[in-house]
Amino acid sequence: MSTVLKVAGVTKIFGGLTALDSVSFELEKGKVLGLVGPNGSGKSTLLNVLSGVYRPEDGSVTLHDRNVTGLAPYLITTQGMARTFQNLQLFQGLSVGDNVLVGRTCRMSSTLVGSIFGSSFSRKEEREAKEQARSLLSLVGLDRFINEPPSMLSYGQRRLLEIARALASSPSVLMLDEPCAGLSQGEADELAAFIRTVSAQGTSVIVIEHNMRFIMGLVDHIVALNFGRKIAEGDPRSIRENEDVIAAYLGRKKRHAEN
Amino acid sequence: MTTQSASRNIVWRAIGIVVLLALAIALPFVLKSNYYLGIAHQALIFIILASGYDVLLGFTGLLSFGHIGLFAIGAYTSAIMVTSTGAPFMVGIMAAAVLTGLIGFLISIPALRIKGHSLTLLTLALGEVIRLVIRSMEWLTSGSHGISNIPRPEILGFSFRQAVPLYYLLLAFAVLTILFVWRLRSSRFGRAFNAIRDSEIGADVSGVNISAMKMLAFAISAVLAGIAGGLYAHTVRFISPEFFSLGLTIILLAMVLIGGRGTIIGPVIGAALLITLPEALRFVKEYYLLAFGVAIWMCVLLLPDGLAGLGKRLFKRARTST
Ligand SMILES: Nc1ncnc2c1ncn2[C@@H]1O[C@H](COP(=O)(O)OP(=O)(O)OP(=O)(O)O)[C@@H](O)[C@H]1O
Ligand SMILES: [Mg+2]
Numbered sequence: 305m306s307t308v309l310k311v312a313g314v315t316k317i318f319g320g321l322t323a324l325d326s327v328s329f330e331l332e333k334g335k336v337l338g339l340v341g342p343n344g345s346g347k348s349t350l351l352n353v354l355s356g357v358y359r360p361e362d363g364s365v366t367l368h369d370r371n372v373t374g375l376a377p378y379l380i381t382t383q384g385m386a387r388t389f390q391n392l393q394l395f396q397g398l399s400v401g402d403n404v405l406v407g408r409t410c411r412m413s414s415t416l417v418g419s420i421f422g423s424s425f426s427r428k429e430e431r432e433a434k435e436q437a438r439s440l441l442s443l444v445g446l447d448r449f450i451n452e453p454p455s456m457l458s459y460g461q462r463r464l465l466e467i468a469r470a471l472a473s474s475p476s477v478l479m480l481d482e483p484c485a486g487l488s489q490g491e492a493d494e495l496a497a498f499i500r501t502v503s504a505q506g507t508s509v510i511v512i513e514h515n516m517r518f519i520m521g522l523v524d525h526i527v528a529l530n531f532g533r534k535i536a537e538g539d540p541r542s543i544r545e546n547e548d549v550i551a552a553y554l555g556r557k558k559r560h561a562e563n
Numbered sequence: 564m565t566t567q568s569a570s571r572n573i574v575w576r577a578i579g580i581v582v583l584l585a586l587a588i589a590l591p592f593v594l595k596s597n598y599y600l601g602i603a604h605q606a607l608i609f610i611i612l613a614s615g616y617d618v619l620l621g622f623t624g625l626l627s628f629g630h631i632g633l634f635a636i637g638a639y640t641s642a643i644m645v646t647s648t649g650a651p652f653m654v655g656i657m658a659a660a661v662l663t664g665l666i667g668f669l670i671s672i673p674a675l676r677i678k679g680h681s682l683t684l685l686t687l688a689l690g691e692v693i694r695l696v697i698r699s700m701e702w703l704t705s706g707s708h709g710i711s712n713i714p715r716p717e718i719l720g721f722s723f724r725q726a727v728p729l730y731y732l733l734l735a736f737a738v739l740t741i742l743f744v745w746r747l748r749s750s751r752f753g754r755a756f757n758a759i760r761d762s763e764i765g766a767d768v769s770g771v772n773i774s775a776m777k778m779l780a781f782a783i784s785a786v787l788a789g790i791a792g793g794l795y796a797h798t799v800r801f802i803s804p805e806f807f808s809l810g811l812t813i814i815l816l817a818m819v820l821i822g823g824r825g826t827i828i829g830p831v832i833g834a835a836l837l838i839t840l841p842e843a844l845r846f847v848k849e850y851y852l853l854a855f856g857v858a859i860w861m862c863v864l865l866l867p868d869g870l871a872g873l874g875k876r877l878f879k880r881a882r883t884s885t
Contacts, residue, residue: 378767378770380768381769386770405754409769409771410769416750420746422746
């Protein structure tokens with residue numbers, strides 16, 4: 305199996321708070337990696353570093369043997385890593401179909417003049433992008449909304465739309481921040497099946513999720529964080545039985561209970 | 564929306580466009596006096612200016628108060644080229660487009676770092692600085708006296724001195740501008756502009772090069788401002804710094820907001836309306852700016868997507884109730 309993504313010693317500091325403390329892990333092609341940990345443990349921060357939204361104080365991110373540490377988000381997406389947000393970031397003024405098409409931007413190369421005058425290259429590129437958007441939307445069951453604004457969608461459907469937009473750039477690594485938030489158990493099961501087909505086609509996936517049933521049934525490998533530090537790593541079963549992980553979750557709960 | 568009703572919408576839209584175009588072509592047959600044709604000239608020029616401004620404001624979500632400065636540079640560039648070097652009209656217009664495009668591109672560089680209110684203030688200052696520079700560079704612009712006797716357009720020996728041919732020339736420029744903006748919006752560039760407007764971070768991680776796209780939006784809207792400025796100079800034949808004031812900036816903003824930003828037709832309606840309305844409302848002339856203020860305010864409160872958006876909603880309601 306080939307390693308697609310290599311994260312080494314990533315450290316992120318906000319003021320005095322060390323949100324990530326020398327986190328390292330690797331991701332193989334076509335595998336699904338679960339990122340777990342209590343609230344505030346640094347999961348979203350890690351995704352933000354990987355996607356270029358934050359620049360790490362230390363450490364490196366290597367994609368396909370290319371160092372992508374600290375690159376601007378759009379360049380990282382161009383290199384092959386796409387993501388969704390915990391709080392959605394859709395384009396409300398664009399149709400559902402156009403939202404997905406924007407995700408394709410970095411794979412399109414028609415010039416301004418070509419687009420305005422409808423050169424045969426730009427028309428072909430546009431047609432192919434639209435075909436891809438339509439098939440992505442039908443994969444997530446949203447093709448009938450293609451001309452509607454995202455405001456017509458339910459919360460769960462919006463999450464699916466964001467995933468479709470991320471997939472439009474044909475990423476080799478797809479990163480999902482709490483994709484089950486707002487989904488019913490049935491929808492979450494469908495999403496898990498969908499992520500499995502995506503990974504079966506060779507896309508590696510990193511998924512942050514609190515829904516343990518979802519994580520345990522879906523992922524190949526888990527990285528557990530607590531206070532920005534990696535406290536455990538392994539297959540789902542070993543993580544479920546790991547004492548540090550149990551203590552981290554219980555510890556937080558206990559402190560919550562005391563408050 | 565089903566594909567059937569979507570294609571019926573396209574048919575309705577096509578009918579609307581044909582009717583509007585036919586009206587625009589027929590207008591000189593109705594407006595016999597040069598005075599009214601003069602107002603129509605202004606309306607067409609401001610349609611070009613407002614459509615370009617909307618690329619920035621409505622498409623990309625960038626509020627600039629310096630746009631009239633670019634319009635002024637376009638007007639002066641073409642006027643000076645043609646009056647002092649005897650260059651042909653089209654060369655003057657092209658020089659105006661190139662120079663304003665370049666300046667628009669330069670403006671966009673600080674605009675990438677500065678956001679929100681600070682950017683708006685910066686562009687506000689810039690527009691005023693441009694006007695002051697034009698006024699003080701007397702050797703080139705004859706300062707506050709302005710430039711007079713600017714010739715009417717002439718292309719390959721064909722003169723557009725008369726009001727009716729000039730009307731059709733300006734109409735051609737306006738139609739080309741609208742076609743351009745329409746093609747732009749449905750291209751990957753237009754989608755990227757809209758994405759930046761709606762969520763910058765979302766656009767960034769979707770692979771949109773935000774800086775490059777903002778620069779492009781600034782440059783495109785500046786080029787259109789330059790062309791509109793050049794056309795303005797050769798239409799009214801006299802320009803002076805006072806015309807390109809902050810008041811005009813507010814009117815331009817009102818055109819786009821009242822018409823409906825981010826829509827193709829909105830700035831067209833807004834510009835046509837706000838140029839012709841003062842004539843219709845001559846009796847309230849003193850209170851005209853006040854009425855403007857109230858209109859902008861009401862639009863922001865009641866019609867967030869302007870008259871174009873209102874029309875669309877009424878159309879939808881009529882369609883669903885039948
Ligand atoms: N931009 C920021 N500035 C300052 N502190 C931040 C910033 N982003 C995150 N943090 C802090 O970093 C820590 C980790 O936050 P993060 O959002 O990564 O947690 P998380 O594991 O995603 O939690 P949750 O499960 O609640 O989403 C928290 O203490 C948070 O307050
Ligand atoms: Mg989080």
